[in-house]
Amino acid sequence: MNKYILAIESSCDDSCVCVMDLEYNIKYEKNISQIDLHNEYGGVVPELASRSHLQYLQIILKDLAKTIDIKDIVAVSPTFAPGLIGGLLTAVGISKGICQMHGKKFIPIHHLQGHLESINIGKNDHTPYPNLTLLVSGGHCQFIYAKTFGEYEIIGKTIDDSVGEAFDKCGKTIGLRYPAGPEIEKHAINGENIDEIGRPMTEKTMNFSFSGFKTNVLNFVNKNREKLNDPIFFKNICHTIQSRLSENLGYKTRLAIDFVNKKYGKFDNFILCGGVSANQTIIKNMQNICQDYDIKLNHPPLKYSMDNAAMIAVAGVKNFKLGNYSNLDIAPQNRFNIQDLVSFYQTSINQKSTK
Numbered sequence: 085m086n087k088y089i090l091a092i093e094s095s096c097d098d099s100c101v102c103v104m105d106l107e108y109n110i111k112y113e114k115n116i117s118q119i120d121l122h123n124e125y126g127g128v129v130p131e132l133a134s135r136s137h138l139q140y141l142q143i144i145l146k147d148l149a150k151t152i153d154i155k156d157i158v159a160v161s162p163t164f165a166p167g168l169i170g171g172l173l174t175a176v177g178i179s180k181g182i183c184q185m186h187g188k189k190f191i192p193i194h195h196l197q198g199h200l201e202s203i204n205i206g207k208n209d210h211t212p213y214p215n216l217t218l219l220v221s222g223g224h225c226q227f228i229y230a231k232t233f234g235e236y237e238i239i240g241k242t243i244d245d246s247v248g249e250a251f252d253k254c255g256k257t258i259g260l261r262y263p264a265g266p267e268i269e270k271h272a273i274n275g276e277n278i279d280e281i282g283r284p285m286t287e288k289t290m291n292f293s294f295s296g297f298k299t300n301v302l303n304f305v306n307k308n309r310e311k312l313n314d315p316i317f318f319k320n321i322c323h324t325i326q327s328r329l330s331e332n333l334g335y336k337t338r339l340a341i342d343f344v345n346k347k348y349g350k351f352d353n354f355i356l357c358g359g360v361s362a363n364q365t366i367i368k369n370m371q372n373i374c375q376d377y378d379i380k381l382n383h384p385p386l387k388y389s390m391d392n393a394a395m396i397a398v399a400g401v402k403n404f405k406l407g408n409y410s411n412l413d414i415a416p417q418n419r420f421n422i423q424d425l426v427s428f429y430q431t432s433i434n435q436k437s438t439k
């Protein structure tokens with residue numbers, strides 16, 4: 085008999101399922117993106133997302149049953165927090181049903197712990213601890229120092245928008261569809277900076293703020309709306325958005341590395357993950373910074389920078405190996421600070437029971 089973990093991710097707008105063995109190899113994987121559904125509304129519509137997750141996850145699980153034997157599943161790991169509550173309820177509800185019916189272990193996973201593990205998908209030798217992560221997605225923008233698996237400290241975060249939101253909102257201002265990050269990256273090639281647009285918050289703190297920059301872009305575009313059809317002008321705006329955001333992430337990253345070095349001593353691995361980590365300009369910038377500090381840069385392959393269930397499965401396997409099982413009364417939570425996982429493990433998990 086095989087030993088597989090079944091992971092389900094539906095915390096935002098992707099319905100994803102993955103089955104992984106205990107050596108972190110993917111045995112089954114399917115994602116159904118809802119981007120086209122939400123596109124016309126300019127962002128994710130929570131009600132539409134929950135209804136679609138319910139429909140799409142059922143389709144995927146029906147397909148999975150053709151190739152994966154339920155007997156080989158030893159535990160089920162849904163994303164339980166943070167995220168849109170309707171999506172979380174769907175994954176958690178389905179998982180609890182499977183665990184109850186088939187006597188499987190229940191291992192709820194924190195979505196950001198999944199993103200941190202996205203660099204380890206398919207690998208047996210994992211990035212060692214301690215390490216520092218810059219997690220940049222549509223919902224999050226934070227520095228997380230990991231002492232070990234499950235023990236995290238947030239050392240800086242956004243006080244308003246995430247950097248993914250900054251890409252998306254600036255993109256909307258210039259007429260791009262959601263999610264605008266990849267489009268801005270395409271249009272930015274060979275562009276030049278427009279000095280008048282300015283920069284995101286450059287205060288010497290490890291926290292981020294992007295809402296002022298978003299307003300700068302909006303004001304600039306409102307003043308120059310008639311030029312938006314000029315391809316060179318458009319390219320320069322995209323270039324400015326991307327380079328200013330990348331520059332800001334780089335500046336804050338140097339502050340964060342200095343802070344960690346001083347507080348905890350030198351560390352060897354830096355992780356860049358989340359949807360925005362697909363951006364090549366940002367990756368190059370981080371490569372240069374890591375080189376300066378003699379630290380290794382780790383980032384997931386493009387496919388796993390976005391939301392996916394394989395990253396949730398890696399976290400599921402690691403928790404399974406630690407015996408971090410939960411009973412079935414865990415409720416999904418739309419907000420959940422990753423730092424609180426330690427007390428969550430102590431109080432809710434480690435009961436080594438599924439019933």
Ligand code: KG4
Pocket residue numbers: 096220221222223224247248249251252263264265266269358359360361362363364389390391
């Ligand atoms: O991690 P993710 O798939 O979903 C969340 O958990 O939020 O991240 C989605 C975000 C969107 O804001 C999208 O615009 C951004 O990642 N993104 C990018 C790129 N690809 C995706 N931003 C900049 N450049 C990219 N190439």
Ligand code: ZN
Pocket residue numbers: 195199221358359390391
């Ligand atoms: Zn995410």
